[in-house]
Amino acid sequence: MSSEEQKRQFELYKKRVAKRGKPFYPHAMFDDTVMSFVVVSVITGLACLWYFTSGPEAGDSGVLGPRYTEEADPGTTSFVPRPDWYFYFLFYLLRIFKWPESVILGTVGIPTIALILLILVPFYDRRRERRIARRPVAVVAALLVVASMGILTYKGATAKESLPAESLAKVPEWVQTQGLSAEGEAGARIFAQAGCLGCHTYLGEGTPNLGAPDLTAEGAKNRGIQFQIDHLKCPSCVTPGSPMPPFENFTNEQYQQLATFLEESKGPKGGG
Amino acid sequence: MARRRKSKRQQQLQALIMAPLDWLEERSGLVGAVKYFLFRKVPAESNWFHTLGSATLTAFLVQLVTGVILAMYYKPSPEEAYGSIQKITNDLTLGWLVRGTHRWGASVFIILLFLHMGRVFLFGAYKYPRELNWLVGVILLTLALAEGLTGYLLPWDQTAYWATVVAININANAPIVGPFLGDFLRGGAEIGEETLARFYSLHMLVIPGGLIGLITLHLYLVIRLGVTEPPWTKAAAGYEFLDDGRGPVRKGLVEPRPRGNGSIGTPARTESEV
Amino acid sequence: MADELERPGGEPVEPEAEPHLPSPTIWPFAFAGGVALLLVGLIINWILAAIGAVLLLVFGFLWIREATSEVRRPPAAAPPAAAPVSELAVAEEEEEPERYPRSVFLEMSTLGVGALIGGIVTLPALGFMVAPAFVGQEHDEVDLGPLANFPKDQFVITTFNSKKDEGSVGRRTAFIRNNGLKNDVPSFTIISNRCAHLGCPTQPQGLPGKAKDVKGSSGTVTIIPVASVSGFQCPCHGGAYDDEGNRTAGPPVRALDRYEFLVREGNLVLGKPYSVGKVIGKSADAKIEAYRVADPGQHVDGPEQYFYPPKVWIP
Numbered sequence: 001m002s003s004e005e006q007k008r009q010f011e012l013y014k015k016r017v018a019k020r021g022k023p024f025y026p027h028a029m030f031d032d033t034v035m036s037f038v039v040v041s042v043i044t045g046l047a048c049l050w051y052f053t054s055g056p057e058a059g060d061s062g063v064l065g066p067r068y069t070e071e072a073d074p075g076t077t078s079f080v081p082r083p084d085w086y087f088y089f090l091f092y093l094l095r096i097f098k099w100p101e102s103v104i105l106g107t108v109g110i111p112t113i114a115l116i117l118l119i120l121v122p123f124y125d126r127r128r129e130r131r132i133a134r135r136p137v138a139v140v141a142a143l144l145v146v147a148s149m150g151i152l153t154y155k156g157a158t159a160k161e162s163l164p165a166e167s168l169a170k171v172p173e174w175v176q177t178q179g180l181s182a183e184g185e186a187g188a189r190i191f192a193q194a195g196c197l198g199c200h201t202y203l204g205e206g207t208p209n210l211g212a213p214d215l216t217a218e219g220a221k222n223r224g225i226q227f228q229i230d231h232l233k234c235p236s237c238v239t240p241g242s243p244m245p246p247f248e249n250f251t252n253e254q255y256q257q258l259a260t261f262l263e264e265s266k267g268p269k270g271g272g
Numbered sequence: 273m274a275r276r277r278k279s280k281r282q283q284q285l286q287a288l289i290m291a292p293l294d295w296l297e298e299r300s301g302l303v304g305a306v307k308y309f310l311f312r313k314v315p316a317e318s319n320w321f322h323t324l325g326s327a328t329l330t331a332f333l334v335q336l337v338t339g340v341i342l343a344m345y346y347k348p349s350p351e352e353a354y355g356s357i358q359k360i361t362n363d364l365t366l367g368w369l370v371r372g373t374h375r376w377g378a379s380v381f382i383i384l385l386f387l388h389m390g391r392v393f394l395f396g397a398y399k400y401p402r403e404l405n406w407l408v409g410v411i412l413l414t415l416a417l418a419e420g421l422t423g424y425l426l427p428w429d430q431t432a433y434w435a436t437v438v439a440i441n442i443n444a445n446a447p448i449v450g451p452f453l454g455d456f457l458r459g460g461a462e463i464g465e466e467t468l469a470r471f472y473s474l475h476m477l478v479i480p481g482g483l484i485g486l487i488t489l490h491l492y493l494v495i496r497l498g499v500t501e502p503p504w505t506k507a508a509a510g511y512e513f514l515d516d517g518r519g520p521v522r523k524g525l526v527e528p529r530p531r532g533n534g535s536i537g538t539p540a541r542t543e544s545e546v
Numbered sequence: 547m548a549d550e551l552e553r554p555g556g557e558p559v560e561p562e563a564e565p566h567l568p569s570p571t572i573w574p575f576a577f578a579g580g581v582a583l584l585l586v587g588l589i590i591n592w593i594l595a596a597i598g599a600v601l602l603l604v605f606g607f608l609w610i611r612e613a614t615s616e617v618r619r620p621p622a623a624a625p626p627a628a629a630p631v632s633e634l635a636v637a638e639e640e641e642e643p644e645r646y647p648r649s650v651f652l653e654m655s656t657l658g659v660g661a662l663i664g665g666i667v668t669l670p671a672l673g674f675m676v677a678p679a680f681v682g683q684e685h686d687e688v689d690l691g692p693l694a695n696f697p698k699d700q701f702v703i704t705t706f707n708s709k710k711d712e713g714s715v716g717r718r719t720a721f722i723r724n725n726g727l728k729n730d731v732p733s734f735t736i737i738s739n740r741c742a743h744l745g746c747p748t749q750p751q752g753l754p755g756k757a758k759d760v761k762g763s764s765g766t767v768t769i770i771p772v773a774s775v776s777g778f779q780c781p782c783h784g785g786a787y788d789d790e791g792n793r794t795a796g797p798p799v800r801a802l803d804r805y806e807f808l809v810r811e812g813n814l815v816l817g818k819p820y821s822v823g824k825v826i827g828k829s830a831d832a833k834i835e836a837y838r839v840a841d842p843g844q845h846v847d848g849p850e851q852y853f854y855p856p857k858v859w860i861p
Contacts, residue, residue, distance in 0.1 A: 006400045016507055017498055021313030028314050028322065028499075035323035036330035043334060043380050047372025056362045058429070064376075067361050067368075071354040072433035074463070075705040075717035076747050077739055080781040081434030084424050086382045086417075094442075094744070095783045100799040101850070103743065103843060107445040119410045121393070122403035130396030130503040142393055163781050164749055195751025195776050198786050198795070245788065250774045254753075350715045434746060438782065441744040445843040447853035454841045456676060461683040461839075461860065462708075464715045 009128065080163065088156030089149050095159060167192035170205055177203060180264050187261025190254055194247070203268070212244070217267030228259035315501040321395070322499055324388040329487065331381040335419075336480065338374040346426065348472035350465050353428035378420055385413050396508075397500040405493040412486050415479055422475035425468065436471070437463060573609035580605055680859045686710060688816040690767050691760040693732065696724040696814065699829070701750060701789070703739075703770040706816070710765060720805055720816070721750055721778065723789075725830035733830040737778070737791045738803040738819055745842040746782035748802070750775045762813070778802065790825040790832060799845045801825055804834065823847035 022028065046064065053062025058070045073079070083091050090111065097106035129135060160166070171188045174180065180188060191197075197206035201214045227238065232255060235244035250258065278286070297303035314322075345364060347356040360367040389409065392398055398406035425436040440463070444454025459466030501507045580601030587595025688706050696702055701723045709716030718738070725733035739748050752775035760767045777794060778787040784796040791802030801824050806817030823835035823846050837846040837856075844854040 003400075010401055013501075013507070014498065017313045017315055020316050022316050022318075023311045024314050025310035028318055029310070031320055031323045032326040035320070035327045039327045039330050039380060039384065040334060043331070043373055043377045044369075046376035046380070047369055050376060051361075051368045051372050056358075068354070068357055068427050069429040069431045072350070072428045072430055072714075073717060074433065074715060075719040076430065077703055077705075077719055077749050079430045079434060079747060081438060081746050082431065083435045083438070084379075084420060086379065086420065087435075087439075090442075091783075094797070098784055098795070098797045100793065100797060100845075103797045103799055104445060104447070104850075104853075106797075107442045107744070107843060108447070115410075115414065119407060122398040122400075122406045125399070128399060130399065130500070130508045132394060132503050135396065138393070138396075142390065146390070163779060164751055190753060190774075193751065193753055194774065195779055195786075198751065198777075198779055245776070245794065247774075247776050254774065351713055437745045441842045444841040445744075448855065450844060451841060451854055451857050452680075455679050455683075455857070455859075459679045461857075462716075464709075464712060466679070 006128065080166070085153070085157065088154075089152035090156075092152045092156035092159060095156075164193040164195070167197050167205055170203070174203060177268050178265050180261065183257050184261045184264040187257035187259070187264075190250070190258050191261055194250075194258075199244070202265070215262065216265060219263045219265040220267055223263075225256070225259040225263055228262050229255045232258060309495060312495065314499045315505075315507070317501050317505045317507075318499050319502065321391050321502065324384060324391050325494070328381065328384040328388050329491075331377055331384050332483065332487065334377045335374060335381060338370050338377065339476070339480070341370050342374055343476060348426070348469050350428060350468055353426065353468060357427045357429075378423060382416060382420060385416055389413065395500055395503050402493070402497050402500070405490060405497065408486055408490050408493065412483065412490065415483050415486070419475060419479045419483070422471040422479065425471045426475065428468065433463070436467070440467075571609065571612045573605050573612055576605040577602060577609050683860045685818045686764075688767075689762045689764040689810075690722075690814045690816055691762045691769075692812055693724070693809065693814055695758075695760060695769055696722055696734070697771060698724050698726050700724070701752065701772045701775040703750060703754070703768075703772060705768040707765045708816075719747065721772075721775075722814075723775075723829065728830040732809055734807050734814065735790070735829060735832070736805040736807055736816065738805065739778070740803060740842060741780040741782065741785050742793070742798040742800045742802055742821075742842050743780060743783055743785045743796065746780050746785075748778040748780045748785070748787065751777050751779055790828060791822060792825050799843060799850070800847070803839065804836075821846050 050062060050064040051067070053064070054060055054067050055062075056067070058068055059066050070079075093110060094103075094106045097103055125138060127135075132139060168189065171185065171192055174188050175185050178184075191202070196202075196215075199212035200206050201212075201216070203216050231238045232247045232250070234246045235242040236246075293303050342360065345356060345360050345367065347353055357371070360371050362368070392406065392409070421436075421439055425432045440454055440457050443457055444450045446453060455461060457467070457470070458464075459470045580598050580603075582598070584595050584598030584602055587593070587598045686709060688708055690704060690706060701721050703719060704722050705717060705719045707714075707716045708718045721735075721737045721739060723735040725735055727733070740746075741748050750772050752772040755771040755773065757768055757770045760769060775789050777789050778791070780786070780796065780798070785793065785798040786795040787798070787802055788794050791804065793799075793801060801822040803819050803821050805819050808815050808817060819839045821837045821840045823837060825835070826833045835847065838858075839860060840846055840854060840857065845851045846854075
């Protein structure tokens with residue numbers, strides 16, 4: 001489309017609006033004002049909901065989260081950082097690139113490229129066509145962006161870590177589901193804290209994306225306590241080619257407890 | 273309507289209101305400008321989708337007002353920030369409402385920005401001659417996100433602190449400039465009182481200043497270039513109006529087959545109204 | 547004056563070809579300078595005030611003389627007064643080719659002076675905004691208390707204040723393991739808990755014991771022994787490390803940072819932090835690839851290190 005044609009079309013637009021348009025005030029402004037009222041009501045409503053369902057203590061969470069979390073502690077070893085919800089997509093993007101060589105793609109690369117593409121939209125989409133049905137590429141691109149942002153935001157919001165502090169809270173639940181003995185429970189504590197869930201999964205907890213086996217029903221294989229202890233001390237000696245690192249620093253009692261826990265884990269049905 | 277002779281009271285009222293306006297208009301032309309803004313024509317087909325822009329502006333104004341008031345009570349130092357936030361939320365009269373409004377207004381502002389941008393994209397409203405306004409809009413979006421980021425640190429709670437640690441390190445990850453950028457944003461090697469004061473200044477003065485300036489430019493361009501018709505109108509489809517009133521002729525991007533009865537939108541209704 | 551007289555008429559009249567204006571003079575400026583000097587002198591020094599008064603009188607006299615010259619002068623003297631104007635007009639016409647270069651000069655000097663004003667105001671401010679961030683990044687030494695608090699071959703979560711005068715902002719955590727003596731020299735593994743991906747607080751994978759507060763010359767130090775640590779895990783983006791701080795999984799670009807240390811009067815004292823490419827070997831026998839401390843996410847080895855210039859401003 002030549003720029004002469006563009007100019008002519010814009011002149012026609014101006015004539016059209018001058019001839020048939022409605023005055024901004026009060027016709028369009030009425031809509032604007034109603035919409036603004038809705039916006040202000042929603043904001044005030046959210047503020048009220050947030051305040052009246054939460055308490056004055058740090059982390060005392062209501063429907064919309066706490067008023068504030070604990071005071072900033074740069075020396076913490078138990079806090080799980082999360083951004084505000086509208087940065088969840090970026091947060092999850094960072095989790096996707098889990099190789100050192102690709103970190104820069106998540107931090108700088110993709111966001112920068114996306115921003116440049118966004119800024120330049122009017123400069124590479126130069127067609128005059130505005131009807132939605134005739135802009136399939138634009139519409140598909142928009143839908144893809146919305147879908148991926150939505151998925152990333154959802155994944156970011158639900159992302160969980162198999163952190164020692166978080167897993168430990170699950171131990172009573174495990175004891176009940178699997179019917180663990182006292183020794184098995186002690187083993188479960190070690191299991192939760194020693195980072196096993198950094199690779200394995202157990203009753204829905206843990207990190208499924210590293211490909212390590214699920215240990216919920218490990219005991220159903222009936223491999224025996226001694227096998228488990230040997231395997232913990234040197235996985236690749238017992239199962240050649242196992243990528244699992246050796247755990248050499250436990251006491252004999254701890255090995256015993258951990259192995260008992262694994263052997264008692266017969267899966268939700270077996271344990272009753 | 274026949275004009276009746278006004279009572280003395282009406283005349284006084286007239287003098288009281290109109291005289292200052294006339295005075296202002298004669299010296300500034302502002303009244304004319306406001307009149308032009310209010311009574312300019314917008315396309316007859318403009319609808320609720322077109323209210324997203326002004327809704328975003330409303331959300332921004334809410335942020336501006338509540339932010340200024342919060343600044344009267346907030347103390348931007350690591351020792352006092354958390355305490356002042358607690359005080360604002362729990363102790364001061366209506367402090368919870370102002371802080372709550374500011375906090376949730378931020379989310380609503382961001383959502384509306386994205387919705388507004390989506391509307392502009394789907395309507396193709398960024399096309400000639402409105403490319404510059406899209407550009408301004410995208411810069412506004414990034415500034416708004418920066419506003420969200422800098423504001424997130426201010427309560428100085430755990431969430432705030434660690435989100436900022438990550439955010440600054442993301443910037444520090446940029447090739448070549450990263451190491452400089454990181455230290456510049458932190459105001460040193462580690463996040464400390466300089467970082468908080470710096471973010472406070474950015475959040476309160478620098479970025480809002482930029483936002484206000486660019487929003488003004490954005491609105492000026494909207495008023496100058498007009499509002500686009502929705503893409504489902506015949507005007508957007510490439511039909512155009514002839515001045516001689518013979519109705520529309522097809523021009524430009526049209527299908528080779530005849531369409532409809534040749535009328536445009538609901539001209540009969542609009543014209544009788546106007 | 548002419549303007550004032552025409553106003554009531556209201557009609558837009560072309561201004562006179564030669565409006566009746568006082569001739570240009572610089573005396574009022576000098577007069578004002580005299581006034582200013584007099585006032586300043588009254589506050590600071592009577593000599594200045596006296597000079598100011600003299601200037602005021604002299605230039606005031608000159609100004610009055612100048613302003614009343616037309617009144618005092620006989621009417622016949624008027625034509626010569628107009629002459630310079632017409633002369634100027636003629637001169638302008640004659641000098642037509644000269645006008646262009648002069649306007650270029652004016653443009654250049656306007657822009658130049660404008661830039662100068664901008665520079666004088668903004669450059670120091672910008673410098674003030676940027677420079678302090680890069681100056682004075684020394685690390686204080688931190689006294690962590692007696693060596694006896696660090697049992698052999700066991701990690702201890704140690705939380706301390708890295709900046710005495712900055713309060714809780716300076717709180718940092720290190721994972722410290724006493725490796726015992728190597729060649730009669732004490733060996734410690736001191737690992738920072740900041741993830742090498744984007745700086746989140748990593749957690750040790752082990753069995754934490756009881757916390758203990760130790761008061762020392764660097765304030766309170768909290769120590770929590772952790773039994774059988776198999777590694778460290780980041781709560782943000784899935785980074786994981788072994789017990790030497792080497793990356794085992796996830797996005798971290800290098801091993802966990804470490805701290806230099808020294809032993810002073812039986813106490814463990816923390817020195818500067820440094821970044822680590824990777825660690826070969828274990829505990830006391832470990833060989834550490836040490837680099838100048840870098841922000842999390844910045845590569846220190848491999849080809850990517852050239853993306854991240856070292857922070858040479860850190861002492």
